[in-house]
Amino acid sequence: MLEWLIIGGGIHGTHLSRVLTAQAGGDAAQVRVLDPHKEPLQRWRECTRNCGMEFLRSPLEDHIADDPLSLFIYRRDRGTHSTTHLGRTRGRAALTVFNDHADDVIRRSGLRDLRLVGRATGLTSVAGGLGVDSDAGRIEARRVLLAMGITEQLRYPDWVAALPAHHYDHVGAPGFDVAGVGAWEHCVVVGGAMTAAQTAVALSKSGSGEVTLLSRGELRCHDYDTDAEWIRPTGPARLADEPDFDRRRAIVESGRHPGSVTSSVEAAVTLAVGLGRLTHTVADVVAAEARPDGGVRLQFADRDSINADRLLIATGFDSRRPGGEWLDAAAEELGLPTASCGYPIVDEKLEWGSGVHVCGPLAELELGPAALNIAGARFAGRRLAAVEST
Ligand SMILES: Cc1cc2nc3c(=O)[nH]c(=O)nc-3n(C[C@H](O)[C@H](O)[C@H](O)COP(=O)(O)OP(=O)(O)OC[C@H]3O[C@@H](n4cnc5c(N)ncnc54)[C@H](O)[C@@H]3O)c2cc1C
Numbered sequence: 153m154l155e156w157l158i159i160g161g162g163i164h165g166t167h168l169s170r171v172l173t174a175q176a177g178g179d180a181a182q183v184r185v186l187d188p189h190k191e192p193l194q195r196w197r198e199c200t201r202n203c204g205m206e207f208l209r210s211p212l213e214d215h216i217a218d219d220p221l222s223l224f225i226y227r228r229d230r231g232t233h234s235t236t237h238l239g240r241t242r243g244r245a246a247l248t249v250f251n252d253h254a255d256d257v258i259r260r261s262g263l264r265d266l267r268l269v270g271r272a273t274g275l276t277s278v279a280g281g282l283g284v285d286s287d288a289g290r291i292e293a294r295r296v297l298l299a300m301g302i303t304e305q306l307r308y309p310d311w312v313a314a315l316p317a318h319h320y321d322h323v324g325a326p327g328f329d330v331a332g333v334g335a336w337e338h339c340v341v342v343g344g345a346m347t348a349a350q351t352a353v354a355l356s357k358s359g360s361g362e363v364t365l366l367s368r369g370e371l372r373c374h375d376y377d378t379d380a381e382w383i384r385p386t387g388p389a390r391l392a393d394e395p396d397f398d399r400r401r402a403i404v405e406s407g408r409h410p411g412s413v414t415s416s417v418e419a420a421v422t423l424a425v426g427l428g429r430l431t432h433t434v435a436d437v438v439a440a441e442a443r444p445d446g447g448v449r450l451q452f453a454d455r456d457s458i459n460a461d462r463l464l465i466a467t468g469f470d471s472r473r474p475g476g477e478w479l480d481a482a483a484e485e486l487g488l489p490t491a492s493c494g495y496p497i498v499d500e501k502l503e504w505g506s507g508v509h510v511c512g513p514l515a516e517l518e519l520g521p522a523a524l525n526i527a528g529a530r531f532a533g534r535r536l537a538a539v540e541s542t
Contacts, residue, residue, distance in 0.1 A: 155295065160299035169185050169263055170217075172297070180265065184291065186272055187269070196303075199303060204355075210383065211243060211244065216257050222253070223249075275296065276486075282296045296508050297511060302471065307469055315448060330354075330355075333464070339361060339463075341355065342463070342466060344372075346377075347466045349413050349420070352424075352432075353421060365431070366437070367434055377525070379407045385534075388531050437450050448463045515528065
């Protein structure tokens with residue numbers, strides 16, 4: 153029986169596999185990460201590549217290594233730590249540097265060796281621990297960490313339901329590669345947040361045809377997607393004095409800036425519009441119609457319709473509790489407590505009950521609005537390092 157099985161090997165599961173290997177006395181044989189992808193961080197790489205993201209939104213301290221200064225030192229030692237660079241990014245890492253650093257950590261720590269390729273489909277109690285059913289077989293562990301994230305839960309505007317699936321793509325869909333979009337006459341990117349804005353700007357630079365960013369409102373500017381106090385190490389402690397989980401939920405939501413963009417991404421949109429490479433249309437679609445040529449016609453209440461031969465949906469991910477049916481069944485069977493919003497009620501070691509621990513969005517009522525961000529993975533690491541080994 154393993155000491156720890158981590159379900160999900162994205163940024164959270166990968167960072168925490170390092171932390172939990174140390175927690176298990178440095179014995180790598182005691183920890184495994186179950187994920188459908190062979191490579192660590194695959195969903196991160198797909199999503200960030202497809203939107204053409206150049207810089208992270210979060211500070212340099214947020215990465216998958218242990219030492220908060222690790223990425224800063226890595227960047228400095230590779231000669232990219234120039235005054236111009238810093239001025240442009242306000243201390244944020246370029247995506248290429250972040251990914252190279254992550255690869256370095258994964259290689260040096262042997263984190264790829266911890267991976268089991270498969271998808272969890274069930275979680276039950278067994279003598280001395282937990283049993284996880286998966287398409288890679290049954291795995292038993294004393295403790296299980298749920299690190300599934302939300303990036304498989306694609307969010308669509310309601311009107312998309314009227315379109316056949318081959319008339320649009322979601323830029324966050326598993327396996328989608330923006331490079332395969334090919335040539336277009338008019339590409340419409342739907343959404344008003346970071347992914348939509350960056351995707352539209354990146355496509356407008358490729359010069360293949362007309363590009364429209366279609367958002368329901370004007371872009372809203374916030375340099376981070378939560379209030380700054382929530383990404384500080386002291387952030388989660390702000391929830392500790394609140395025993396009412398409905399009020400915790402309200403605090404979590406009020407600390408977030410969903411659907412916002414950084415000032416540099418807003419400036420990139422303004423520049424592309426100013427150069428005539430991008431159109432930014434602020435309007436609400438009331439109906440969508442599939443055209444026989446594979447394109448779409450988008451209709452509005454108060455302006456002319458738009459025809460597009462490429463429709464890219466960039467409206468992000470659904471915030472419902474990750475896991476779906478198998479986790480619903482496990483929560484019921486193991487008697488795991490939930491708040492009225494359906495999210496786990498956990499203790500300070502992020503234990504939901506019976507050796508089941510959580511991180512990422514599943515831990516947001518304990519760690520706050522930044523739980524699903526890279527900062528949240530680091531908060532979870534500090535809590536999980538304190539779990540006593542058996
Ligand atoms: C484009 C983009 C840019 C972002 N930029 C930033 C940023 O700059 N700073 C920041 O702090 N945050 C950022 N975020 C938010 C967040 O940090 C990322 O989404 C991050 O990848 C979340 O990591 P994760 O490990 O929770 O989830 P994921 O990367 O989604 O990994 C979860 C893994 O679990 C797997 N999984 C799901 N179900 C199962 C199952 N049943 N069994 C086994 N495995 C399963 C999935 O396949 C996936 O591989 C960004 C998000 C996006 C989409």
